[in-house]
Amino acid sequence: MKTIKTYKILNIRYLIFFLILLSTTMHSQSLEDYLSIAAKNNPSIKASYAKFEAALQKSPQVSSLPDPNLTLSVFGRMIETRVGSQEARFSLMQMFPWFGTLAAKENVANLIAEASFQNYISTKNEVFFNIKKVYAEIYEVTQQIMLEEENLAILNSYKELALSKFKNGKGAMVDVLRIDLKRNASETTTQLLKDKKDPLTTQFNSLLNRTTSDEIFASNLTAFEDDFSIKNNDSLLQYNSKLLSLSKKKEAFEAQQLVIKKEGNPMIGLGIDYSIISKRDIPNLEMNGQDAIMPMISVSLPIFRKKYKAMQKEIAFMVDATNFEKQALENELASNFAQASYVVKKSKRLKELYETQLKTTQQAIQLLISAYSNSGSNFEEILSLNQDVLGLKIAIITATKDDFTSQAQLDYLLSKEK
Numbered sequence: 001m002k003t004i005k006t007y008k009i010l011n012i013r014y015l016i017f018f019l020i021l022l023s024t025t026m027h028s029q030s031l032e033d034y035l036s037i038a039a040k041n042n043p044s045i046k047a048s049y050a051k052f053e054a055a056l057q058k059s060p061q062v063s064s065l066p067d068p069n070l071t072l073s074v075f076g077r078m079i080e081t082r083v084g085s086q087e088a089r090f091s092l093m094q095m096f097p098w099f100g101t102l103a104a105k106e107n108v109a110n111l112i113a114e115a116s117f118q119n120y121i122s123t124k125n126e127v128f129f130n131i132k133k134v135y136a137e138i139y140e141v142t143q144q145i146m147l148e149e150e151n152l153a154i155l156n157s158y159k160e161l162a163l164s165k166f167k168n169g170k171g172a173m174v175d176v177l178r179i180d181l182k183r184n185a186s187e188t189t190t191q192l193l194k195d196k197k198d199p200l201t202t203q204f205n206s207l208l209n210r211t212t213s214d215e216i217f218a219s220n221l222t223a224f225e226d227d228f229s230i231k232n233n234d235s236l237l238q239y240n241s242k243l244l245s246l247s248k249k250k251e252a253f254e255a256q257q258l259v260i261k262k263e264g265n266p267m268i269g270l271g272i273d274y275s276i277i278s279k280r281d282i283p284n285l286e287m288n289g290q291d292a293i294m295p296m297i298s299v300s301l302p303i304f305r306k307k308y309k310a311m312q313k314e315i316a317f318m319v320d321a322t323n324f325e326k327q328a329l330e331n332e333l334a335s336n337f338a339q340a341s342y343v344v345k346k347s348k349r350l351k352e353l354y355e356t357q358l359k360t361t362q363q364a365i366q367l368l369i370s371a372y373s374n375s376g377s378n379f380e381e382i383l384s385l386n387q388d389v390l391g392l393k394i395a396i397i398t399a400t401k402d403d404f405t406s407q408a409q410l411d412y413l414l415s416k417e418k
């Protein structure tokens with residue numbers, strides 16, 4: 001009967017474990033899933049894309065001819081002419097910019113739209129980087145909570161061992177008290193970590209523009225496939241979307257200089273003037289009551305040149321300002337790239353060191369536990385080494401997080417359309 005009862009208990013435990021695992025699987029989402037949600041919902045990304053769409057609408061505006069002018073004149077008192085009274089007059093005039101002006105304006109608008117698109121890419125990649133960064137922090141806290149709970153279970157087992165040795169007269173009660181101190185510290189640390197996770201969850205959900213209380217399942221950190229070690233400053237200049245946006249902005253300013261030059265030329269207007277003439281009461285009058293049609297041409301006279309010269313100087317200053325912006329951004333990107341590359345190398349090396357130290361420390365603990373079971377001595381050293389094990393495990397998790405975050409930063413610095 002005892003065997004059957006034990007079997008039933010085990011089945012119930014397995015069922016509960018399976019249901020928990022199934023529930024976690026059903027509700028968990030990968031980092032890629034979260035990025036996909038952010039791409040659709042994040043307000044900064046949506047605002048940046050809306051600005052790009054707005055910039056696309058500029059091209060058809062500037063590449064179109066100006067609206068024609070239609071003038072209607074009705075005479076309150078008819079003007080008499082030789083062939084009849086002039087009742088009304090219509091004038092239609094269409095102005096044409098200098099040759100190539102509209103094409104030059106369209107080119108500027110297209111370059112501005114391209115710069116706006118690169119801003120959209122930069123905004124999206126920046127949001128993605130922030131999501132990866134917070135995701136890694138949530139992963140770190142989650143793993144630390146698990147380690148603290150695992151450590152608490154180990155301390156409980158140590159307490160049972162210490163109590164057993166004390167009852168057998170081979171141990172001291174002070175060993176039990178030491179364990180209680182460690183257990184209290186571990187319980188407090190666990191609660192503080194859980195408190196720390198709440199604002200991170202809120203921040204993460206805010207980036208996804210969804211309910212801030214939604215649970216985040218950061219189960220692992222996927223390694224990056226890119227080999228960032230072969231990347232250099234040339235890659236930054238080639239791929240970084242912020243630099244590409246400034247380059248397009250500079251091209252737009254330079255193209256604007258041609259527009260100003262074109263606008264400094266005359267505009268030509270073609271039109272027609274149509275007058276309605278009423279018949280006169282004169283027999284056999286040649287062209288009696290025949291309406292008058294008169295073709296017209298007009299030319300604008302851009303003789304006030306100060307404004308065009310000022311516009312050229314303005315654009316020249318804007319080109320210089322953009323060049324300085326690019327130089328400052330290139331310096332900043334190079335510095336950030338070097339720092340992130342250093343953190344990646346540092347994290348990997350520290351992780352290897354911590355893993356080696358962890359194996360050695362765990363072996364030392366096993367030897368001390370065996371010795372304590374026989375003699376009841378060196379228990380304080382066991383606790384000290386156990387704390388070292390916990391610290392090394394936490395350090396490995398932190399190094400993993402730093403490695404992932406720095407690689408995510410490198411990916412962002414080399415950002416391009418994805």
